[in-house]
Amino acid sequence: MTMTFLIASLAPGVIIMYLIYRHDLEKEPMRMLVKSFFGGVLSAFLSLCISIPLGMLFNPDGAESATFSAFMGAAIPEEVAKWIIFYWLVRRSKHFDQYYDGILYAIFISMGFALFENLLYVYEGGLNVALVRAVLTVPAHMLFAVPMGYYLSLSRFETDGKANMHVAMSLAIPILLHGVFDFILMYSNSIGDSNPILTALLVVAFVVFDIAMWRYGLTKIKKHLLEDKLR
Numbered sequence: 001m002t003m004t005f006l007i008a009s010l011a012p013g014v015i016i017m018y019l020i021y022r023h024d025l026e027k028e029p030m031r032m033l034v035k036s037f038f039g040g041v042l043s044a045f046l047s048l049c050i051s052i053p054l055g056m057l058f059n060p061d062g063a064e065s066a067t068f069s070a071f072m073g074a075a076i077p078e079e080v081a082k083w084i085i086f087y088w089l090v091r092r093s094k095h096f097d098q099y100y101d102g103i104l105y106a107i108f109i110s111m112g113f114a115l116f117e118n119l120l121y122v123y124e125g126g127l128n129v130a131l132v133r134a135v136l137t138v139p140a141h142m143l144f145a146v147p148m149g150y151y152l153s154l155s156r157f158e159t160d161g162k163a164n165m166h167v168a169m170s171l172a173i174p175i176l177l178h179g180v181f182d183f184i185l186m187y188s189n190s191i192g193d194s195n196p197i198l199t200a201l202l203v204v205a206f207v208v209f210d211i212a213m214w215r216y217g218l219t220k221i222k223k224h225l226l227e228d229k230l231r
Contacts, residue, residue, distance in 0.1 A: 004127070005123055005130070006119070008122055008127055008130035008131075008134070009119045009122040009130060010115055012134040013111040013115040013138050016142050017108060020103070020108075020142075023100070023221075023225060025100065026097075026228075028101065028104060028105070029095055032089075032105070033105075033108050036085075036090065037108050037111060037112040038112055039085040039088070039089045039109050040085065040109040040111060040113040040116070041116045042085060042112075043082045043084070043085045043109065044078075044081070044112075044116045044117060046084065046085070047077040047078045047080070047113075048077070050077035050080060050081060051072070055072070055073055066187035066190055067179075067183055069182070070178075070180075070181075070186055071182075071183070075175045075176075075182060076179075079148070079171060079175045079178055080171065080175075082106070082109050082110055082113060083148060083170065083171050083174075085109050086105065086109055086148065086149075089105075090105045091152070091156075098228045098231075099154075099224035099227040100153075100221075100224045101153065102150060102151075102153030102224070103220070104149065105149060106146070106148045106149030107146070109145065110142060110145035111141065113141065114137070114138045114142075115138070118137070121133060140181055140210075140213070143177065143213045143214065143216075144174040144177050144178045146216075146217040146221060147169070147170065147173040147216075147217075147220060148170045149170075151166045151173070152167070154166040177213060180209060181206075181210075181213070184202055184206045184209065187202060188202040188203065
């Protein structure tokens, strides 16, 4: 059963990394990809150093609690931690030489974080948790990473004087996507069966938001792949 849990925890992220890697026009060195992945694992610990002090600030209730948990407990510390790892490992690397590279490295960092987190949740919750996280959570971490890498690539290669704005967007958009994603799940979970109409509306909102994230992420990936082909 332990091996089953391990495979269930790792398989979604491995598949995502393979699919993202195979689209790279000029393959990145495996050493950099491995460093990025384990940098993502390190970012899980770094995020705790950010989230624990934030969690000590106050303990709200209801929708306010869901907002706080989604943004202060998850989105901000986790995305800031991944962003710091990207700057540390990738930003000045000579191998970061194509537009698509920013997205690729950001996703590998994100998968390091997501798969480490997945191991903890799956070993605690079992295969049902593994299935839900394989369909929703692990792909979501990939989608949070796409705008991070997309805008960090623009900040590196574009000469339109908007580098600082691109850097800001590389952090702000992943935090916003991550926060909204977690808020809908957390708030609907806190309501439970007490308000079925609101719960149903939140489910619809989540489906619409998730589809919009996929469309947004795939559009950004295609744009940078096209930019590299034109170059």
